[in-house]
Amino acid sequence: MYKNNQTEDNYDHIDNSLIYTTTNIPGPGCDMNNFNCCPNYVCNCTDSCKTLNCKCVRLVGCNNYDNFGKLISINRFIYECNNLCNCMSSCQNRVVQLGPRIGLRISHNTKGYSLYTDIAIEKGQFVCEYAGEIIDLPEAKRRSNLDSENYIFVINEHVADCVTTTVIDATIIGNIGRYINHSCQPNCMIIPVRIDSLIPRLAIFAINDIKCNEEITYHYGGEGGSHSHNNLSEIKCLCESFICNGFLPRKTGLF
Numbered sequence: 001m002y003k004n005n006q007t008e009d010n011y012d013h014i015d016n017s018l019i020y021t022t023t024n025i026p027g028p029g030c031d032m033n034n035f036n037c038c039p040n041y042v043c044n045c046t047d048s049c050k051t052l053n054c055k056c057v058r059l060v061g062c063n064n065y066d067n068f069g070k071l072i073s074i075n076r077f078i079y080e081c082n083n084l085c086n087c088m089s090s091c092q093n094r095v096v097q098l099g100p101r102i103g104l105r106i107s108h109n110t111k112g113y114s115l116y117t118d119i120a121i122e123k124g125q126f127v128c129e130y131a132g133e134i135i136d137l138p139e140a141k142r143r144s145n146l147d148s149e150n151y152i153f154v155i156n157e158h159v160a161d162c163v164t165t166t167v168i169d170a171t172i173i174g175n176i177g178r179y180i181n182h183s184c185q186p187n188c189m190i191i192p193v194r195i196d197s198l199i200p201r202l203a204i205f206a207i208n209d210i211k212c213n214e215e216i217t218y219h220y221g222g223e224g225g226s227h228s229h230n231n232l233s234e235i236k237c238l239c240e241s242f243i244c245n246g247f248l249p250r251k252t253g254l255f
């Protein structure tokens with residue numbers, strides 16, 4: 001029986017020249033101190049890590065997930081319990097680390113390869129990660145110049161006056177998350193989740209109920225830019241939503 005319809009990642013690429021990775025791996029420019037450094041919070045909970053007694057939950061101020069592993073509130077950071085925690089198997093603060101959903105399928109449509117679900121997904125459920133090589137911005141710029149059709153994802157996290165930038169390239173080494181297309185009216189969003197490293201894992205959660213056989217999408221602009229006409233790229237958007245901006249968002253920080 002799969003807990004929350006999740007499983008160990010046994011998906012694969014449709015193109016066997018690509019290398020499948022189930023989680024992020026360090027690439028050129030990756031800060032190895034941050035990559036190898038476990039967050040400095042550890043809990044010793046004997047309950048289910050559901051209350052503010054859990055040090056990991058306390059970092060965010062309230063529970064990340066409900067009793068069914070669904071995200072309680074979107075748009076914030078998540079710190080899951082990690083390998084050093086001494087909590088029990090009943091811990092409810094572990095979702096992304098349990099692996100992707102079952103029933104995801106790579107198909108082809110007008111946007112190229114696309115990710116679909118064969119099983120209905122409820123709002124708040126975890127879908128999969130966007131995993132690949134962790135690289136730095138100079139390396140990302142170099143790679144973008146070599147190949148405009150790349151799979152580089154840049155996320156900026158703003159805390160007080162600081163911005164933390166994480167860059168993941170899934171062009172050659174990546175997971176099933178690399179097949180998710182952009183939509184101007186998406187059914188998922190990406191949330192940075194920290195587990196066993198200071199570098200976040202990029203977790204894709206459903207923001208609406210998603211029907212069986214529906215395409216999984218998120219907004220490539222993320223970070224509240226959802227309906228902005230600024231910062232558009234030259235790639236024509238084929239999402240067909242009635243609020244389509246016409247073009248894909250530009251990758252902020254890369255150009």
Ligand SMILES: C[S@@+](CC[C@H](N)C(=O)[O-])C[C@H]1O[C@@H](n2cnc3c(N)ncnc32)[C@H](O)[C@@H]1O
Pocket residue numbers: 111112113114149150151178179180181182183235236237238239248
């Ligand atoms: C991360 S990949 C997504 C998977 C890709 N469709 C494939 O065939 O592997 C991003 C690329 O997919 C295409 N793409 C994604 N969303 C699109 C959209 N809404 N309209 C047109 N092309 C899109 C663009 O070429 C983009 O650079």
